Structure formats: structure tokens, C-alpha cells
Amino acid sequence: MEGKTVKSSQTTITELMIPSYANFGGKVHGGILLGLMDKVAYVVASKHSGDYCVTVSVDGVEFKEPVEVGDLISLAASINYVGNSSMIIGIRITSLKPKTGEEKHTNSCYFTMVAKDENGKVTTVPQLILEEEIEVRRFCDAKKLRALRFEIKKMLNREVKDLTFDEMKTMISENRCLIKI
Numbered sequence: 038m039e040g041k042t043v044k045s046s047q048t049t050i051t052e053l054m055i056p057s058y059a060n061f062g063g064k065v066h067g068g069i070l071l072g073l074m075d076k077v078a079y080v081v082a083s084k085h086s087g088d089y090c091v092t093v094s095v096d097g098v099e100f101k102e103p104v105e106v107g108d109l110i111s112l113a114a115s116i117n118y119v120g121n122s123s124m125i126i127g128i129r130i131t132s133l134k135p136k137t138g139e140e141k142h143t144n145s146c147y148f149t150m151v152a153k154d155e156n157g158k159v160t161t162v163p164q165l166i167l168e169e170e171i172e173v174r175r176f177c178d179a180k181k182l183r184a185l186r187f188e189i190k191k192m193l194n195r196e197v198k199d200l201t202f203d204e205m206k207t208m209i210s211e212n213r214c215l216i217k218i
Contacts (some may be wrong), residue, residue: 039163042165043117044168045084046080048077049113049114050077053108053109055106057187058106063105065105067100075095085124086124088153089155090152092148093123095107095148095149096182109133112129118165118175122159122162123154128147130144147179178181
């Protein structure tokens with residue numbers, strides 16, 4: 038299987054934010070933005086793998102700036118890492134107010150996608166050809182992110198599940214919750 042460059046699958050999607058996307062406060066629903074992020078991640082992953090891809094995880098979604106009706110949202114996505122069948126896609130979202138030209142970075146995040154064949158079986162993806170220093174840095178960052186995600190999962194499975202009920206009550210005793218069991 039021949040490798041593919043980062044540039045060969047980079048994608049930017051721009052979409053107008055319309056009134057039906059807004060919440061009661063007049064801001065665009067986070068779910069609308071997540072849907073657009075999922076779409077652009079799929080495009081990048083499928084262009085790289087040549088296969089159908091599914092979302093496995095989403096990391097680092099933090100809405101830094103509100104998005105408003107009338108804004109043009111651009112989602113720039115790039116493949117940062119490949120494993121055997123998984124790919125980590127970095128996405129940077131910016132909003133543009135067409136009337137004023139004001140542009141702001143609203144958020145960045147990472148989608149992990151897995152390639153599947155026509156039978157739904159996980160399939161191997163092409164190697165990633167890194168041609169620029171920033172691509173090497175992003176690959177390393179994504180590799181660290183992947184390792185941290187596995188550590189967090191392992192920690193939660195091991196540490197929290199092994200606690201007794203009394204230990205859990207002690208652990209949360211100074212938090213803003215009431216246990217009524």
C-alpha cells in the first residue's frame with residue numbers, strides 16, 4: 038500500500054450559519070458545529086484511506102467564541118496521525134462576519150476515525166507521508182494525545198471501578214453534590 042501526503046486529504050468546508058441553527062440565545066448550537074466537524078473529519082479520513090470511516094472519539098472540543106447567525110464558518114481539517122486503521126484528524130474552526138471582515142478562531146479539536154471495508158471490518162490505512170516540519174510536530178502531538186487517551190481510559194477503568202461505595206463518598210464529600218441513597 039502506497040503512502041499518502043497530508044496535503045492529499047486536507048479539506049476546508051465553509052458554511053453559512055442560518056437561523057434554524059441558532060439556540061434561544063441567538064448563538065449557533067454546539068451540536069450543529071459538532072456535526073460539521075464530524076463531516077469534515079469524515080471527508081479527510083475517507084480521502085486518505087479510500088474507505089468508509091467511522092468516528093471513534095472526539096478530543097479537545099472547547100467552544101472559545103460564540104458563533105452567530107450570519108457568520109461564515111470555515112472548518113480546516115488535516116490528517117495528523119495514522120495507526121494501522123485509525124487516523125487522527127485535526128480541525129480548526131474559524132468564523133467570519135462577512136459585513137465587517139472580522140475573523141475569529143472559535144475552536145480546534147481532534148477526531149479519531151477508523152477505516153472500514155464494505156463488510157464493516159476494520160481495514161489498514163496508507164502510511165502518512167510527512168513533508169513539512171509542522172506535519173512532523175502534529176504527528177508527534179497526535180501520538181501523545183492517543184497515548185493519553187488510552188491512559189485515561191485505563192485509569193478510569195482501574196481506579197474508579199475498584200473503589201468501594203464508602204471510598205467514593207469520601208472522595209466527593211467536599212464537592213457540590215448531595216448523595217440521597
